Amino acid sequence: MAGIVIGVDSSTQSTKALAVDTATGEVLGEGRAAHTVTGSGGARESDPRQWWQALQDAVAGTGCAGRAEALAIGGQQHGLVALDADGVPVHPALLWNDTRSAGQAAALVDELGREDWARRTGSVPNASFTVAKWAWLRDHGLTGRVAAVRLPHEYLTERLTGRPAAERSDASGTGWWGEHGWDRGVLDLVGLDEALLPPLAEPGTAAGETTGPFGGLRPGIPVALGAGDNAAAALGLGLGGGTGAVHGQPALSLGTSGTVYAVTRGRPADPTGTVAGFAAAHGDWLPLACTLNCTLAVDRFATLLGRDRQAVEPGGEAVVLPFLDGERTPALPHAAGLVHGLRHDTTPGQLLQAAYDGAAYALLAALDLVLAAGSETAGDAPLLLIGGGARGRAWQDTVRRLSGRAVQVPAAGELVALGAAAQAAGLLTGEHPAEVARRWDTAAGPVLDPVEKDEAAAARIAAVLAAGAPLLGA
Numbered sequence: 174m175a176g177i178v179i180g181v182d183s184s185t186q187s188t189k190a191l192a193v194d195t196a197t198g199e200v201l202g203e204g205r206a207a208h209t210v211t212g213s214g215g216a217r218e219s220d221p222r223q224w225w226q227a228l229q230d231a232v233a234g235t236g237c238a239g240r241a242e243a244l245a246i247g248g249q250q251h252g253l254v255a256l257d258a259d260g261v262p263v264h265p266a267l268l269w270n271d272t273r274s275a276g277q278a279a280a281l282v283d284e285l286g287r288e289d290w291a292r293r294t295g296s297v298p299n300a301s302f303t304v305a306k307w308a309w310l311r312d313h314g315l316t317g318r319v320a321a322v323r324l325p326h327e328y329l330t331e332r333l334t335g336r337p338a339a340e341r342s343d344a345s346g347t348g349w350w351g352e353h354g355w356d357r358g359v360l361d362l363v364g365l366d367e368a369l370l371p372p373l374a375e376p377g378t379a380a381g382e383t384t385g386p387f388g389g390l391r392p393g394i395p396v397a398l399g400a401g402d403n404a405a406a407a408l409g410l411g412l413g414g415g416t417g418a419v420h421g422q423p424a425l426s427l428g429t430s431g432t433v434y435a436v437t438r439g440r441p442a443d444p445t446g447t448v449a450g451f452a453a454a455h456g457d458w459l460p461l462a463c464t465l466n467c468t469l470a471v472d473r474f475a476t477l478l479g480r481d482r483q484a485v486e487p488g489g490e491a492v493v494l495p496f497l498d499g500e501r502t503p504a505l506p507h508a509a510g511l512v513h514g515l516r517h518d519t520t521p522g523q524l525l526q527a528a529y530d531g532a533a534y535a536l537l538a539a540l541d542l543v544l545a546a547g548s549e550t551a552g553d554a555p556l557l558l559i560g561g562g563a564r565g566r567a568w569q570d571t572v573r574r575l576s577g578r579a580v581q582v583p584a585a586g587e588l589v590a591l592g593a594a595a596q597a598a599g600l601l602t603g604e605h606p607a608e609v610a611r612r613w614d615t616a617a618g619p620v621l622d623p624v625e626k627d628e629a630a631a632a633r634i635a636a637v638l639a640a641g642a643p644l645l646g647a
């Protein structure tokens with residue numbers, strides 16, 4: 174079973190590619206290329222052609238492209254790639270954290286009602302969902318020349334294979350996918366012709382084969398369907414079905430977005446909208462809550478305070494709600510950051526700690542809702558901590574203190590790319606990708622013991638959130 178597969182994470186800030194030994198899971202090479210995100214106020218856009226170049230650069234950077242036998246891509250969710258008849262973007266992609274579509278999301282929720290959205294699509298759409306972004310493009314007269322609508326990883330996979338293909342994990346973040354396929358009622362509601370969407374493919378099948386020597390890949394190697402980045406990370410952690418299946422163990426990802434999720438057999442349908450009812454990539458479900466302000470917001474506070482990001486100090490009563498980009502959880506798309514409770518003796522290190530607390534609080538508050546939505550918990554299994562922020566001691570300590578849970582930090586750094594690699598390997602071996610990741614032991618890493626939960630800090634944040642509602646645009 175020897176051979177090499179490549180897994181790609183095309184995320185908000187960069188593309189990362191790993192070349193992985195199919196038999197052992199050893200990472201043989203790594204490539205990376207940065208993305209540019211433009212926009213101020215609520216706007217967040219990227220040119221999809223830049224992702225395509227970054228994909229080729231990152232794949233070439235692994236040093237193993239010519240020996241790869243299969244490849245798959247995990248991509249940032251929700252983004253709207255609108256292409257003309259020649260496959261050229263008619264507009265930069267509207268990203269998951271672009272909040273200009275908040276008004277369209279609210280109008281769509283009013284039209285069908287929260288219960289109906291949750292029942293049909295598993296989720297109540299917010300500004301992140303593709304359906305709200307399409308409505309925003311429509312309302313701004315920008316849909317006229319659109320001949321194809323793609324999600325970020327669909328766009329990239331299609332450029333590799335020349336064939337359009339959609340899959341359930343990322344489709345479930347559009348707002349126009351239901352358990353049994355595209356929801357024609359929702360498509361009619363927003364005036365989107367189903368012919369503009371790629372056909373849905375069955376999990377475990379190939380999207381196609383490479384049609385050129387992209388980034389040094391051999392033409393003709395199979396390309397797996399790919400997945401939304403959170404679903405890919407779940408595969409990369411070995412969460413989900415197959416032999417030795419793992420269901421209900423929570424994971425928390427600290428990156429541009431903060432996410433908390435579990436793979437469950439129960440289909441989530443939360444009418445409050447806090448938990449998105451995503452599909453996992455190969456069957457199962459992925460109840461998930463997501464924040465817009467995570468590592469970038471905390472890093473911004475560190476910069477404002479002139480401190481290293483790890484230079485936190487305990488104590489004090491300051492509360493920071495770091496909603497620099499507006500916020501999705503809680504649903505405050507028009508909010509700005511809020512600092513409360515400053516005293517003469519508040520130190521910069523305490524203020525920085527308060528920013529970490531404010532960013533982690535909403536995710537941890539949503540954790541129980543996530544598990545309840547999927548009707549599954551894996552006993553007292555540790556909380557898996559991943560994403561760039563998981564490398565930071567201050568993040569690890571904050572999550573332990575505000576959750577009161579044991580936390581496991583996988584030694585493997587790039588779980589999305591590893592999950593994509595496991596999917597590519599599964600295409601070759603016939604295994605479930607989560608089973609491949611378990612065989613590779615990708616989640617292995619130190620388990621940090623639980624510490625007493627800091628109920629006082631959580632109560633302070635909850636009180637400021639409630640009292641600050643008018644300032645936060647609630």
Ligand SMILES: Nc1ncnc2c1ncn2[C@@H]1O[C@H](COP(=O)(O)OP(=O)(O)O)[C@@H](O)[C@H]1O
Pocket residue numbers: 184185186187427428429430468469472482560561562563564565566568
């Ligand atoms: N040691 C660290 N401590 C805290 N944050 C870190 C550390 N290393 C990286 N990061 C943060 O991780 C983020 C990138 O995480 P990543 O999961 O790669 O993001 P994304 O996939 O959303 O592009 C950066 O915003 C950076 O601030």
Ligand SMILES: O=C(CO)[C@@H](O)[C@H](O)COP(=O)(O)O
Pocket residue numbers: 184185186248249250251269301346402403428429430431432449463
């Ligand atoms: O919107 C969501 C999930 O619903 C985000 O998690 C995006 O998928 C972006 O991911 P990163 O770039 O932060 O990894």
